[in-house]
Amino acid sequence: MPNRLGKLVVWVVVAAAVVAFVLFVGGRAPEVLAGRAGEPLLGTLTLSAAVFWLLAALAVAGAAAVALSRNILYSALGLLASLLGAGSLYVFLSADFVAVTQLLVYVGGVLVLVLFAVMLTNQIGQVNVSNASFGLFGGILLFLATAPLLLLVAVGIPWKTRPDPKLAETTAAIGNAFLDRWLLPFELASLILLATLIGAVVMARKELKADEA
Amino acid sequence: MLQPSLPHFLAVGALLFCFGMVTVATRRNAVAVLMGVELLLNGANVNFVAFNHYVVGGIAGQVFALFVIVLAAAEAAVGLAIVLGIFQTFRTVDVRAADLMRE
Secondary structure (H helix, E strand, C coil), rough: CCHHHHHHHHHHHHHHHHHHHHHHHHCHHHHHCCCCCCCCEEEEEEHHHHHHHHHHHHHHHHHHHHHCCHHHHHHHHHHHHHHHHHHHHHCCCCCHHHHHHHHHHHHHHHHHHHHHHHHHCCCCCCCCHHCCEEEEEHHHHHHHHHHHHHHHHHCCCCCCCHHHHHHHCCCCHHHHHHHHCCCHHHHHHHHHHHHHHHHHHHHHHHCCCCCCC | CCCCCCCHHHHHHHHHEEEEEEEHHECEHHHHHHHHHHHHHHHHHHHHHHHHHHHHCCCCHHHHHHHHHHHHHHHHHHHHHHHHHHHHCCCECCCCCCCCCCC
């Protein structure tokens, strides 16, 4: 039964991704691996480079699943993989706080909201109804029109990079910056969140007509 | 070549952005369109943090990425509330069906 095997493979991959993310970000894994991260694992491929390629592949494959899957529940799971992959890439960019925030806000909050919306609005069994698209042809055309250009820009331009970017912890500096230079945007963000809270409740509640009340 | 550097992160961000754009453009389910928007924002976020680390230094790009995450969460909450309202009114989440702003 290939269907059940496919499901099993998907679940194993998702579980492995979650465990790897937690180990890599929160645990002692970086320190344990620190001595060996620079050593070549296979040819010129080092351990950290191998982890990077795995996570990048996870992010891109998840995004492809969101765009191409016929079942919206699989699209939501693809979004989970994509957000996890992109979030763990932040660790390579010396952005530990952003990575953990991505895990908490996106995977813990936004994705749960999306799953609730999927469950509340669709009959999951009706695959073609649940995630119909305007046609694969236009999508492929759009992808072929944009992706090569953006990839060419990303790879082809000689970016003026810093000589030796070091990995450093940034949480304390971010806290200071929020209450110092970016105090006004920070307070505005809290105002926006309050307005969102009230607005979402007002819009999603059941409307009572005057004669029913 | 195998070591991760700026172009690799930019390529990942570009691919996330492209897949998000395809999702927004081709899906008829409003929830799936919102998923595409999340992918778009994530692609932009990867670029913010990558340029911050490899080009600018400091933490300004990370602060920007955090603001993007906050606004994306707010956008998702309001957007999904609107989708639920559309579903209650039209009994479907097909974006072509919701062409009226009243019942």
